[in-house]
Amino acid sequence: MSSPLRIAVVGATGAVGMELLKLLEREPFPIAEVHALASAKSAGAALPFKGSTLTVQDLESFDFHKADIAFFSAGAARSKSFGPKAVECGCVVIDNSSAFRMDPSVPLIVPEINGHVIGPGDRYIANPNCSAIIMLMAVAPLRKLGAIDRLIVCTYQSASGAGATAMEELLQQTREFLDGEALTRRVFPHPYAFNLFSHNTPIDEDGLNEEERKVIEESRKILGDADLRINVTCVRVPVLRAHSEAIIVEFVGPAPSLESVREAYASAPGVKMVDDAANNHFPMPLEASGIHEVLVGRIRHDPSSPHGLCLFVSGDQLLKGAALNAVQIAEFMVESGYIVPRSVVS
Numbered sequence: 001m002s003s004p005l006r007i008a009v010v011g012a013t014g015a016v017g018m019e020l021l022k023l024l025e026r027e028p029f030p031i032a033e034v035h036a037l038a039s040a041k042s043a044g045a046a047l048p049f050k051g052s053t054l055t056v057q058d059l060e061s062f063d064f065h066k067a068d069i070a071f072f073s074a075g076a077a078r079s080k081s082f083g084p085k086a087v088e089c090g091c092v093v094i095d096n097s098s099a100f101r102m103d104p105s106v107p108l109i110v111p112e113i114n115g116h117v118i119g120p121g122d123r124y125i126a127n128p129n130c131s132a133i134i135m136l137m138a139v140a141p142l143r144k145l146g147a148i149d150r151l152i153v154c155t156y157q158s159a160s161g162a163g164a165t166a167m168e169e170l171l172q173q174t175r176e177f178l179d180g181e182a183l184t185r186r187v188f189p190h191p192y193a194f195n196l197f198s199h200n201t202p203i204d205e206d207g208l209n210e211e212e213r214k215v216i217e218e219s220r221k222i223l224g225d226a227d228l229r230i231n232v233t234c235v236r237v238p239v240l241r242a243h244s245e246a247i248i249v250e251f252v253g254p255a256p257s258l259e260s261v262r263e264a265y266a267s268a269p270g271v272k273m274v275d276d277a278a279n280n281h282f283p284m285p286l287e288a289s290g291i292h293e294v295l296v297g298r299i300r301h302d303p304s305s306p307h308g309l310c311l312f313v314s315g316d317q318l319l320k321g322a323a324l325n326a327v328q329i330a331e332f333m334v335e336s337g338y339i340v341p342r343s344v345v346s
């Protein structure tokens, strides 16, 4: 049994931060205390924790010597400003933002897939993009069935992927739409209720938006396959929580049998098959919301290619796409003896 650890949650008032606190309430590893951090405007607010409350502290004035693990979920700018400082103060940082994901010295981790690349000296770990995690949870178990040549993916991304204010925007716009009122826009550039649009991130010179670029580059890094061909189209849909994705996996050789695919998923941790063709029941965001597993279904061969396997997946991107994956990384590092309280070290 390891000694209790002191935890800092940066961005504790946000959509991911609130999920982190709920997961930490269950003590995935022994916890001595939790510091809830956010911006100055939230300082002093009370957040529920274990039947009591945590008082939110201002990130700017927090002394990271008071923590052993710091979970960052407050945007890339805050991670860049405060993440390296937290490491200097002796913390292990697990960062949900994109700030250092592609830094070659920073492990980018989905524990079920590449947890083994974390070493005892690693103090800064990046949590991947949520769409990449959900896609890879379905794709990685298939690698034992044959070499993968190419992925073709379309995403159906929920409001929660853009944070708590975006979720409120979808709810408010839905009410306004039904009441025949003008739609209030704060986060998204287009009407969101009863609509969908190409992902709201900037487009680069190749015509890819930032989300698509992240899925491609981060997936290659996580799988350790710099040449993997990936074509992804990211779309925002008016779903409150949990991302879905239609995925075509193209194998170098013929696609594996559907029976072997189902066997691979039956033994894959963190994956649950929902593949009931008789009742037309396949992964749905409402059923993926609030659960730890990524749902995988509509498993079928590609009628247009002998190399193709088609899937449809839904996963709670606030959980496996963010908070849960981060806590699993911490759990793995505690169990491996890579994180110990500094009182024990000194």
Ligand SMILES: NC(=O)c1ccc[n+]([C@@H]2O[C@H](COP(=O)([O-])OP(=O)(O)OC[C@H]3O[C@@H](n4cnc5c(N)ncnc54)[C@H](OP(=O)(O)O)[C@@H]3O)[C@@H](O)[C@H]2O)c1
Binding pocket: 010, 011, 012, 013, 014, 015, 016, 017, 037, 038, 039, 040, 041, 042, 043, 059, 060, 072, 073, 074, 075, 076, 078, 096, 097, 098, 128, 129, 130, 160, 161, 162, 163, 164, 165, 317, 318, 321, 322
């Ligand atoms: N949502 C997802 O599905 C998801 C998935 C993977 C990764 N991420 C990443 O996780 C991070 C948080 O996302 P989210 O969806 O939880 O966003 P969110 O709901 O908008 O929450 C943002 C959090 O950051 C805090 N924050 C903002 N500016 C700050 C500042 N200047 N100083 C200190 N704290 C500040 C906010 O505190 P206040 O309440 O005080 O403003 C809030 O706690 C982002 O980097 C995002 O890219 C999100």
